Amino acid sequence: xxxxxxxxxxxxxxxxxxxxxxxxxxxxxxxxxxxxxxxxxxxxxxxxxxxxxxxxxxxxxxxxxxxxxxxxxxxxxxxxxxxxxxxxxxxxxxxxxxxxxxxxxxxxxxxxxxxxxxxxxxxxxxxxxxxxxxxxxxxxxxxxxxxxxxxxxxxxxxxxxxxxxxxxxxxxxxxxxxxxxxxxxxxxxxxxxxxxxxxxxxxxxxxxxxxxxxxxxxxxxxxxxxxxxxxxxxxxxxxxxxxxxxxxxxxxxxxxxxxxxxxxxxxxxxxxxxxxxxxxxxxxxxxxxxxxxxxxxxxxxxxxxxxxxxxxxxxxxxxxxxxxxxxxxxxxxxxxxxxxxxxxxxxxxxxxxxxxxxxxxxxxxxxxxxxxxxxxxxxxxxxxxxxxxxxxxxxxxxxxxxxxxxxxxxxxxxxxxxxxxxxxxxxxxxxxxxxxxxxxxxxxxxxxxxxxxxxxxxxxxxxxxxxxxxxxxxxxxxxxxxxxxxxxxxxxxxxxxxxxxxxxxxxxxxxxxxxxxxxxxxxxxxxxxxxxxxxxxxxxxxxxxxxxxxxxxxxxxxxxxxxxxxxxxxxxxxxxxxxxxxxxxxxxxxxxxxxxxxxxxxxxxxxxxxxxxxxxxxxxxxxxxxxxxxxxxxxxxxxxxxxxxxxxxxxxxxxxxxxxxxxxxxxxxxxxxxxxxxxxxxxxxxxxxxxxxxxxxxxxxxxxxxxxxxxxxxxxxxxxxxxxxxxxxxxxxxxxxxxxxxxxxxxxxxxxxxxxxxxxxxxxxxxxxxxxxxxxxxxxxxxxxxxxxxxxxxxxxxxxxxxxxxxxxxxxxxxxxxxxxxxx
Numbered sequence: 001x002x003x004x005x006x007x008x009x010x011x012x013x014x015x016x017x018x019x020x021x022x023x024x025x026x027x028x029x030x031x032x033x034x035x036x037x038x039x040x041x042x043x044x045x046x047x048x049x050x051x052x053x054x055x056x057x058x059x060x061x062x063x064x065x066x067x068x069x070x071x072x073x074x075x076x077x078x079x080x081x082x083x084x085x086x087x088x089x090x091x092x093x094x095x096x097x098x099x100x101x102x103x104x105x106x107x108x109x110x111x112x113x114x115x116x117x118x119x120x121x122x123x124x125x126x127x128x129x130x131x132x133x134x135x136x137x138x139x140x141x142x143x144x145x146x147x148x149x150x151x152x153x154x155x156x157x158x159x160x161x162x163x164x165x166x167x168x169x170x171x172x173x174x175x176x177x178x179x180x181x182x183x184x185x186x187x188x189x190x191x192x193x194x195x196x197x198x199x200x201x202x203x204x205x206x207x208x209x210x211x212x213x214x215x216x217x218x219x220x221x222x223x224x225x226x227x228x229x230x231x232x233x234x235x236x237x238x239x240x241x242x243x244x245x246x247x248x249x250x251x252x253x254x255x256x257x258x259x260x261x262x263x264x265x266x267x268x269x270x271x272x273x274x275x276x277x278x279x280x281x282x283x284x285x286x287x288x289x290x291x292x293x294x295x296x297x298x299x300x301x302x303x304x305x306x307x308x309x310x311x312x313x314x315x316x317x318x319x320x321x322x323x324x325x326x327x328x329x330x331x332x333x334x335x336x337x338x339x340x341x342x343x344x345x346x347x348x349x350x351x352x353x354x355x356x357x358x359x360x361x362x363x364x365x366x367x368x369x370x371x372x373x374x375x376x377x378x379x380x381x382x383x384x385x386x387x388x389x390x391x392x393x394x395x396x397x398x399x400x401x402x403x404x405x406x407x408x409x410x411x412x413x414x415x416x417x418x419x420x421x422x423x424x425x426x427x428x429x430x431x432x433x434x435x436x437x438x439x440x441x442x443x444x445x446x447x448x449x450x451x452x453x454x455x456x457x458x459x460x461x462x463x464x465x466x467x468x469x470x471x472x473x474x475x476x477x478x479x480x481x482x483x484x485x486x487x488x489x490x491x492x493x494x495x496x497x498x499x500x501x502x503x504x505x506x507x508x509x510x511x512x513x514x515x516x517x518x519x520x521x522x523x524x525x526x527x528x529x530x531x532x533x534x535x536x537x538x539x540x541x542x543x544x545x546x547x548x549x550x551x552x553x554x555x556x557x558x559x560x561x562x563x564x565x566x567x568x569x570x571x572x573x574x575x576x577x578x579x580x581x582x583x584x585x586x587x588x589x590x591x592x593x594x595x596x597x598x599x600x601x602x603x604x605x606x607x608x609x610x611x612x613x614x615x616x617x618x619x620x621x622x623x624x625x626x627x628x629x630x631x632x633x634x635x636x637x638x639x640x641x642x643x644x645x646x647x648x649x650x651x652x653x654x655x656x657x658x659x660x661x662x663x664x665x666x667x668x669x670x671x672x673x674x675x676x677x678x679x680x681x682x683x684x685x686x687x688x689x690x691x692x693x694x695x696x697x698x699x700x701x702x703x704x705x706x707x708x709x710x711x712x713x714x715x716x717x718x719x720x721x722x723x724x725x726x727x728x729x730x731x732x733x734x735x736x737x738x739x740x741x742x743x744x745x746x747x748x749x750x751x752x753x754x755x756x757x758x759x760x761x762x763x764x765x766x767x768x769x770x771x772x773x774x775x776x777x778x779x780x781x782x783x784x785x786x787x788x789x790x791x792x793x794x795x796x797x798x799x800x801x802x803x804x805x806x807x808x809x810x811x812x813x814x815x816x817x818x819x820x821x822x823x824x
Contacts, residue, residue, distance in 0.1 A: 009151060009230075010064060010098050010228050010229065010230055011225055011228065012151045013062075013064040013100075013145055013147055013151040014064055014098070014143060014144075014145045014157075014225070014228065015145075015154075016145060016154045016157040016159075017064075017143050017144060017145040017157040017158045017159070018143075018157070018158055018159045018160075018216060019141045019142070019143050019158070019216065019217050019222040020038060020141065020142055020143075020158045020159065020160075020162050020164075020214040020215070020216060020217075021139050021140060021141045021142070021214060021215050021216070021217045022036035022037075022038060022118065022140065022164040022165075022166075022214060022215070023164055023212050023213065023214065023215050024036070024139075025166055025212075026166045026170070027171075030120075030124075030125070030126055030133030030134065030173070031125075031126050031133070031171070031173045031175075031176040031312075032171050032173075032176075033119070033120055033171065033172065033173070034119075034166050034167060034169055034170050034171060034172065035117055035118060035119035035166075035167045035169035035172045035331055036117075036118050036119075036140070036164050036165065036166055036167055037115055037116070037117060037118075037164060037165050037166075037167050037190075038115065038116045038118060038142050038158075038162055038163070038164045038214060039113060039114070039115045039162060039163050039164070039190070039211070040113075040114050040115075040144075040156050040158065040161060040162040040163075041111055041112065041113050041114070041156070041192070042111075042112055042114070042146065042155045042156035043110060043111055043112070044061075044107050044108070044109060044110065044112050044155070045109050045110055059104070059148070060102055060104050060148065060149040061102070061103055061104045061107060061146060061147070061148060061149075061155065062100055062101065062102050062103065062104075062146070062147060062148070062149050063075075063080070063100070063101050063103050063114065063144060063145070063146045063147075064098050064099070064100050064144065064145050064147070065086075065087075065098065065099055065101075065116070065142070065143065065144035065145075066086075066087045066096055066097060066098040066099065066142075066143050066144075066228065067086070067087055067116070067118055067121075067123075067140065067141065067142045067143065068092065068096075068123045068124070068136070068137055068139070068140050068141040068142075069118050069119055069120050069121040069123045069124065069125075069140035069141070069142075070085050070086060070087070070118075070119055070120075070121030070122070070123075070174075070331060071086060071087070071116045071117060071118045071119075071142060072086075072116065072117040072330065072331075073086075073099075073101070073114070073115075073116055073144075074113075074114070074115045074116070074117070074190050075103045075106040075107065075112065075113070075114055075115075076106055076107070076108060076112055076113055076190070076191060076192060077113070077190040077191045078106050080101050080103060080106070081099075081101050082237055082238070083099065083235040083236070083237065084235065084236045084237055084238060084330060084358055085121065085174075085235070085236045085330075085333070085358075085391070085392060086099050086235055087099060088231065088233075088235055088236070088392045089122045089392045089393050089404075089448055090428070090431075090432050090435075090448055091432040091435035091436050091447070091448040091449065091452065092123060092136045092137075092227075092448070093136065093221060093227065093435075093452050094227050094435040094452075094453075095227055095229055095431060095432060095435055096227050096228055096229065097229055097230070097231045098228050098229065098230060098231075099231070099235070100230070102149070103146070108192065110192065111192040112192060113190055113191060113192050114144070114146060114156060115190050116142050116144065117167055117169070117331075118140050118142055119140070119169065119172035119173075119331040120133075120140060120172060120173055120174070121140075121174055121331070122135070122136070122174060122448075123135070123136045123137060123140065124136060124137055124138060124139070124140060125172075125173045125174045125175065125176075126173055126174070126175045126176055126312070127174070127175065127402070127403070127450060128300075128401055128402075128403050128446065128450070129300055129301060129400070129401040129403065130300060130301070130302055130303065130309070130458070131175060131300045131309050131312070132450075132458075135450025135451075136450055137221070139217055141217045141222070142158060143158055144156075144157070144158050145157040145158070158214075160213065160214070160216070162213075162214045163211040163212065163213060163214065164211065164212060164213070164214045165210045165211045165212065166210070167184070168180055168181050168182065168183075168184040168185035169181075169331060170184075171316075172329075172331035172332060173312070173332060174331075174332050174333060174402070175312045175313070175332070175402060176310075176312040176313075176314065176332070177283075177312060177313055177314040177315045177316070177329070177332050177334070178315050178316075178329035178331050178332040179315070179316040179317075179318070180316070180317050180318070180327055180329065181318040182272065182317065182318060182319055182320035182322065182325050182327075183275065183276075183318060183319075183320040185320065185325075231428070232424055232427055232428045232431070233360065233392075233424040233425045233427065233428035234360055234361050234362075234424070234425075235360070235392070236358055236359060236360055236361075236391050236392050237358070237359075237360070237361045238265075238356050238357070238358055239357045239358065239359055239361060239387075240356075240357045241268075241354050241355065241356055241357070242259045242260070242261060242263065242354070242355040242357065243259075243350065243354060243355075244257045244258060244259055244260075244350045244353060244355075245258050245259060245260035246258045246260075247348065247349075247350050248291060249347065250290055250291035250292055251290075251292070253342060253343070253344075254292070254340060254341070254342055255340070255341040255342075255344060255347070255348040256287065256291055256292065256293060256338060256339070256340050256341075257338065257339045257340075257341065257348075257350075257353055258337065258338055259336075259337055259338070259339070259355040260337070260693070261337060261355075261384060261693045262285055262335070262336070262337040262384065262385075262388065262692075262693045262694040262711060262712050263335070263336065263337070263355060263357050263384070263387075263388055263398075264333055264334070264335050264357070264358055264359055264387070264388040264389070264391050264398035264712075265333060265334070265355060265356045265357045265358035265359075266315070266328065266329050266330070266332065266333060266334060266355075266356050266358065267281055267283070267315070267327075267329075267339050267353060267354065267355055267356070268326060268327065268328040268353070268354045268355075268356055269281070269317060269326070269327040269328075269341075269352065269353055270326050270327075270351075270352045270353070270354075271344065271348060271349065271352035271353075272317055272319035272320075272321075272325055272326075272327060273319045273321075273343075273344060273345050274319065274321050274345065275319055275320055275321030276318065276319065276321075277318070277319040277321075277343060277344070277345060278316060278317070278318050278319075278343050279316065279317045279318075279319070279327070279341060279342070279343045279344055280314065280315070280316050280341070280342040280343050281314070281315040281316070281317075281339050281340070281341055281342075282295070282313065282314050282339070282340040282342070283313040283314070283315075283334040283335070283336035283338070283339055283340075283399075284298065284311070284313065284336055284337075284338050284340070285297065285298065285335065285336060285337050285338070285399065285707065285710075285711040285712065286337075286338070286702060286706075286707040286711065287338055288706070292340060293338045293339070293340035294706065294707065295311035295313065296308075296311070296706070296707070296708075297701075297706070297707035297708050297709055297710070297711065298311050298313070298335070298397075298399045298400040298710060299311045299400070300400055300401065303459075303460045304459075304460075311399075311400075313334045313335070313336065313399060315327075315329050315332065315334075328356070333358055333391060333398065333402075334398070334399060335388060335397060335398030335399030335400075335402075335710075335712050336355075336399065337693065339353070339355075341353070357387070358391060359387050359388070359390045359391045360390050360391065360392055360425055362390060362420040362421055362422060362425060363420065363421040363764075364419070364420055364421075364764075365417075365418070365419065365420055365421045365763055365764040365765075366418040366419040366420070366724065366761070366762065366763050366764070367760075367761060367762045368720075368723050368724060368727075368728060368759075368760070368761045369759070369760050369761075370723075370727060370728075370756050370758060370759035370760070371756050371757045371758045371759070372677070372754070372755075372756050374677070374685050374688065375676070375677075375723065375727075375756075377688055378684055378685065378688060378719075378720075378723075379720060379723055381687070381688060381692060381693055381694055381695060381717070382415065382419070382695060382714065382717035382719075382720040383419055383720075384693060384694050385694035385695040385712055385713070385714040385717050386412070386415075386416055386419065386420070386714045386717065388694060388712045388714075389408075389712065389713075389714050390416075390420075390422075390425065393428075393429055393432075393447075393448065394408065394409040394412075394413075394416075394425070394426075394429060395408070396408045396710070396713060396715075397697065397710035397712055397713050398712055399710065399712070400710055401710075403446040404429060404432075404446050404447045404448060405445060405446050405470070406433070406443060406444075406445060406446070406447055406470045406471060406473035406474075407445075407467070407469050407470035407473065407538065407541075407653065407654070407715075408713075408714065408715050409426075409429070409473055409477060410469065410470065410472060410473035410476050410477055411469075411653065411654060411656075411657050411715050411718050412657070412714050412715055412717065412718050413426065413476075413477050413480045413481070414480050414484075414657075414718070414721050415657065415717060415718050415719075415720040415721040417480065417481070417484040417485075418720070418721060418724045418725075418730075418763055419720065421764070422481075423481060423484075423485045423487065423490075426477060426481055427481075427487075427490055429447065430477060430478060430490075430493075430494055430497070431493075432447050432448045433447045433473070433474055433497060434493075434494070434496070434497040435448075435452075435453065436448060436449040436452060436453050437453060437474065437497055437500055437501070438453055438454055438465070438504075439453065439454075440500075440504055440507075441499075441500035441501050441502075441503050441504030441505075441507075442465055442466040442471065442501075442504050443465065443466060443470070443471035443473070443474050443501055443504075444461075444465045445461065445464045445465055445467060445470055460550075463536045463552055464536050464538070464550070466504065466505075466508070466535060466536070467535075467536055467537045467538045468505070468532065468537045468556065468559055468560035468562075468563040468564070469537070469538065469539075469559065469560075469563050469653075469654045470538065471501055471504075471505070472501065472563045472566065472567050474494075474497050474498055474500070474501040475498040475501055475502060475566075475567040475570050475571055475574075476566070476567065476570060478490070478491055478494035478495075478497075478498060478574070479491075479570045479573070479574065482574075482577070482741060483732050483733070483734075483736055483741055483742075484732065484741075484742065484743075484765075485741070485742050485766060486738070486741030486742030486744070486766060488577070488578075488738065491574060491577060491578065492578055495574060495575075495578060495580075498567075498570075498571050498574060499571060499583070501567065502564070502567050502568050502571050502587065502590070505532055505560075505563075505564045505567065506530075506532075506564065506568070506590060506594075508532055508534065508535055509529065509530055509531055509532035509533075509560075509561070509564060509594070510529045510530070511534075512534040512535075513528060513531075513533065513534065514533040514534050514555045514557060515553075516555055517531075517533060517555070517557075525600075527593075527596060527597035527600045527601065528597070528601075529597075530561070530564075530590075530593045530594045530596070530597035531557050531561050531597050531598075531601055532557060532560040532561045532563075532564045533555050533556070533557025533560065533561070535552065535560075536550070536552040537554075537556035537559060537560050538550060538653070539554070539556040539559050539652075539654075540559060540613065540615035540616075540651065540652040540653065540654050540655060541652050541653035541654065542652045542653050542697065542698060542699070543613070543615065543650060543651065543652035544648070544649070544650055544652075544681070544682040544699050544700075545650075546652070557601070558598075558601075558602050558609070558611050558616055559615075559616070559619070559654070561594060561597065561598045561601075561602075562598060562616075562619045562620065562623055562625055564594050565591055565594040565595050565598060565623060565625060566623045568587050568590045568591035568594055569587075569588075569591040569623075569624075571583075571587045572584050572585075572586075572587035572588040572590075572591055573735055575587060577738060595624075595625055598620075598625050599625065599626075599627070602616075602620075603620070603625075603626065603630070603634075605630075606630070606633055607626060607630035607631070607632075607633035607634035607637065608633070608634070608637055609634075609637075612637075612641065613641070613650065614638060614641050614642065614645075614649065614650040614651050614655065614659070615650070615651045615652060615654060615655035617634060617635075617637060617638035617641065618638065618651060618655040618658050618659050618662050619654070619655055619658070620634060621634060621635060621638070621662045621666060622655075622658040622661070622662050631666060632666070632667070635662070635663070635666035635667065635668060638662070638663070638668075639663070639668055639671055642671060642675070647674060647675075647678070648675075648678070648680075648682060648683070649675050649678075649682055649683070650682075653715055656715070656716050656718060656719065657715075657716075657718025657719060657721065658718075659672075659675065659719075660672040660675060660676060660719060660722040660726070661721070661722055661725065661726060663675075664722075664726050664751055669726075669751055669753050670753060672722070672726070672753070673753040673754030673756075674754075676719070676722070676754065677754050677755075681699055681700045681703075682699030682700065683699075684716070684719055686699075687699075687701065690702045692711065694711060694712040694713075694714075695712070695713055695714050695715070695716045695717040696709065696710070696711050696712075696713060696716065697709035697710040697711070697713035697715075699716075723761070724761050724763065726749075726750075726751045727750070727751065727752075727753075727756065727759050727761075728750060728759050728760065728761030728772050728774075729747075729748050729749045729750030729751065729761075729772055729774075729796075730746060730748060730761055730763055730770060730772055731746060731747040731748075731749060732746060732747075733745060733746075733747070742765060742766040742767060743763070743765035743766065743767050743770060743791060744767060744790065744791060744792070745791070745792050745793075746770065746787075746791065746792075746793045746794075747793065747794045747795075747796065748772055748783075748785050748793050748794070748795045748796070749794075749795070749796035750772065750774050750783060750798065751798065752774070752776050752781065752798060752816065756776075757775065757776045757777065758773070758774065758775045758776065759773070759774055760772065760773035760774075761773075765788070765791075767788045767789075767790055767791050768788025768789070768791070769786070769788065770785075770786070770787055770788065770791065771784075771785070771786045772784070772785055772786075776816060779815055779816055779817060780813060780814075780815065780816065781797065781798055781799075781813060781814050781815070781816040782811075782812075782813045783795070783797065783811070783812040783813065784809070784810070784811055785805070785809070785810040785811075785812070786808075786809050786810075787805065787806065787807045787808060787809075787810070788807055789807035789808075790806075790807055791806070791807050792804065792805070792806050793805050793806075795810065795812055797812060797814045798814065798816050799814040799815060799816065801814060
């Protein structure tokens with residue numbers, strides 16, 4: 001079915017449905033709002049069972065449903081499907097996903113009950129780094145229709161006949177947590193025989209058991225059915241379960257459970273105690289010196305008042321004293337390794353508590369292993385960090401902000417695509433990015449964006465929108481996906497967004513000069529029209545020993561101009577792929593002009609930058625800003641900076657993933673391995689030595705003084721790509737022709753170093769599985785390569801020899817001289 005046909009199908013199936021909202025009677029304070037039941041009934045015997053149905057599809061019964069908020073769907077008391085957090089997180093004003101389920105097997109002859117359990121979710125719950133509520137609206141709502149499979153006969157639709165009541169979930173917020181009072185949970189509410197009021201649904205006024213008629217929300221948003229779409233990416237699911245690795249009692253009445261792994265998800269608790277027992281669960285990533293869960297590192301921040309906000313992540317269960325009751329808070333998620341349990345009578349047993357890992361079910365596509373177990377552990381931590389941040393959208397962290405920060409996905413998408421199939425996951429997010437792009441091409445810092453495609457009124461958020469390296473995700477993410485998956489229609493869909501961003505950035509460069517530059521040179525030089533040196537930019541965020549300073553008066557021109565060149569170059573290549581010769585020529589010229597401006601302003605004739613930092617040198621070399629004749633000197637200067645920094649890396653958010661490939665590709669493989677295998681702070685292995693099971697936001701996320709920042713922030717895990725592309729040696733072309741994308745053409749070029757004696761990697765590609773393994777023993781390098789049919793590879797061995805091979809198994813070997821400088 002085409003996208004247009006799918007869209008029409010959704011519209012048709014929901015043609016008779018009206019948006020309904022609960023008549024809210026409970027707390028309306030953000031973070032403390034209850035979840036509500038909404039309930040409708042229909043009689044299947046009277047509604048269908050058509051003996052003259054032309055085909056079996058007419059007899060299948062399906063439901064289409066969506067919500068403002070998150071909902072669980074029930075038919076006759078049975079939960080429908082295994083999807084979590086539906087309808088998912090999108091730019092709701094323009095893209096609202098509709099779920100479709102076949103419910104035939106759940107129906108009975110006679111009366112049937114369809115119910116939804118509805119809570120705030122992303123729509124109006126607390127969200128983002130300032131935890132502001134009501135980002136997309138001030139009321140939750142539900143829309144559903146039960147039809148036959150072709151959608152030609154409607155049995156039940158949301159409307160005035162539906163009833164609602166407050167549920168057993170007293171409090172539900174995705175970030176603050178969930179409170180469930182099991183004393184109020186009566187399954188009879190959901191069954192056809194349960195008391196939903198006198199007679200059937202539709203009774204006016206208050207009904208028995210507290211059921212009241214729903215209300216009808218009003219406004220343009222509820223009239224726009226064009227925004228209703230079928231999902232293009234799998235929904236979040238419960239993926240796996242973790243058992244405790246330790247259970248401790250640091251204080252009387254307090255149990256601390258360590259699950260051994262930092263995750264995104266929730267805890268399932270099977271021991272709730274006698275009636276009235278209130279169990280409190282506090283989730284965090286680290287323990288304090290007394291063995292209690294600490295949450296200071298994940299407290300959000302109010303930029304206006306300059307004060308920290310509560311950490312949230314607190315769940316509560318109030319027991320009804322019924323055997324078999326299980327607490328599983330599916331209307332919230334948390335980022336945690338540790339859970340502090342308070343209020344339990346006696347000692348909590350390990351078998352009574354389970355951590356449930358929740359995220360989008362992405363197919364694993366990459367495997368890596370080598371002779372150094374520390375790097376295997378690093379690969380595992382990177383994988384877990386991404387999994388913790390792949391809950392329906394690519395987030396920055398699963399606990400403090402849980403937002404789809406554009407910069408995070410821009411720096412990590414290449415690594416993610418090596419480890420998991422992220423094609424559909426990214427496509428969904430890119431459609432939201434397109435929906436939230438401002439009319440002038442500016443891209444907000446987070447996508448989906450509660451403010452939509454324009455200013456929010458929050459000074460910091462609006463100022464930060466359009467930061468270089470973050471907004472460039474509009475261009476660089478689609479290009480990365482094109483290289484990995486070769487989906488030309490997806491690239492074509494992204495092209496207007498890509499173009500809008502580059503046009504915005506180019507206009508910003510041409511439209512203003514930084515005041516400091518104006519002070520030094522009152523009369524601008526010709527190249528300055530291509531320097532992007534004004535506006536807010538995060539810059540090389542979180543460099544070691546460099547406190548973040550989001551000051552819009554700072555001149556980040558050396559960073560922003562570099563990204564303008566990079567995106568303009570990629571846009572020109574994209575236009576070529578799509579056959580738009582005029583656009584390709586235009587952006588090629590723009591890229592050349594920006595490149596020349598960057599060189600004129602920041603690079604001298606000896607390859608030395610006027611503003612020196614490791615990140616600036618890495619970017620200049622990685623993006624091709626440095627002339628070929630100067631790259632050797634520029635790379636040497638980068639190494640001098642590393643040596644002068646005590647052989648420590650000095651990169652932050654944007655350049656860390658590029659650092660090791662740049663060193664290896666410019667003749668400093670030994671330095672790349674030194675940094676990869678270094679310990680202490682700052683380093684990847686230093687994180688693991690300090691107990692990390694996921695990547696940290698700060699290089700020094702945990703010290704003797706405690707923790708700071710998110711301990712599950714995958715951006716620094718972009719180093720994972722190096723394990724595949726250089727250590728194992730599986731590489732895609734940087735600028736592939738259409739017939740070379742999606743791993744149709746690859747380079748296999750392992751680069752041993754760091755004392756590593758063996759490595760293997762495999763990537764499942766659209767063409768099939770590519771696998772590489774090599775060993776180094778007694779100066780003999782041996783390589784095994786397996787390629788799918790139709791794949792061509794240039795195999796480059798460490799001795800400098802190369803050969804072209806096609807699909808099949810290949811064995812290569814060469815003598816490999818030990819190079820003490822490389823530590824082999």
